[in-house]
Amino acid sequence: MISDDIREGSKTTTQCFQQYTILMVGEHRMTCALGAACLAKGYPNLHRDGGAQGLRRYWPELDEMVLWPDEVINKGFNGYNKSRRHDLMTVIIGLNDRYRWTREKIADWIDTLELPRLLEIPPRKVEIEVVDLVEETVTV
Numbered sequence: 001m002i003s004d005d006i007r008e009g010s011k012t013t014t015q016c017f018q019q020y021t022i023l024m025v026g027e028h029r030m031t032c033a034l035g036a037a038c039l040a041k042g043y044p045n046l047h048r049d050g051g052a053q054g055l056r057r058y059w060p061e062l063d064e065m066v067l068w069p070d071e072v073i074n075k076g077f078n079g080y081n082k083s084r085r086h087d088l089m090t091v092i093i094g095l096n097d098r099y100r101w102t103r104e105k106i107a108d109w110i111d112t113l114e115l116p117r118l119l120e121i122p123p124r125k126v127e128i129e130v131v132d133l134v135e136e137t138v139t140v
Contacts, residue, residue: 002037002059002088003110009036017097033096034089035104036062051136055089062089069109072099088115 004123009031016030021044030044031039034055039045056062066088072095073084086094088110095101095109 003107005037005040006033006107009040013039015103017100033092033106036103062087063113064088066091066113092139113120
């Protein structure tokens, strides 16, 4: 789930705003919430290589329509197109860049949503009966 990946990527980076990721000296990176998620999965350039569609293919829940958090709405929400409902990707970007929520707070908020989860089917152990073959002679 994207919230877990945001948390994981946030452990090794500091947050940046208005940019996806910034490479600092050496391996030190600053990332937004979505950049942290990509970094956690080992795809730090997914946004550049696959664009928004690449992100949506990797995390299909980004297409889900969600309401902006109550905290934002109650503080005089002046969100995008005055709409309280947007796709999750747009809301994550807004919470990171416009409202300056920490990446961990964004992940916690995502966990409160009732998002569809990818179907996870555990492997099933199948036992096949072994039958000994017996040779028979038939006389006609």
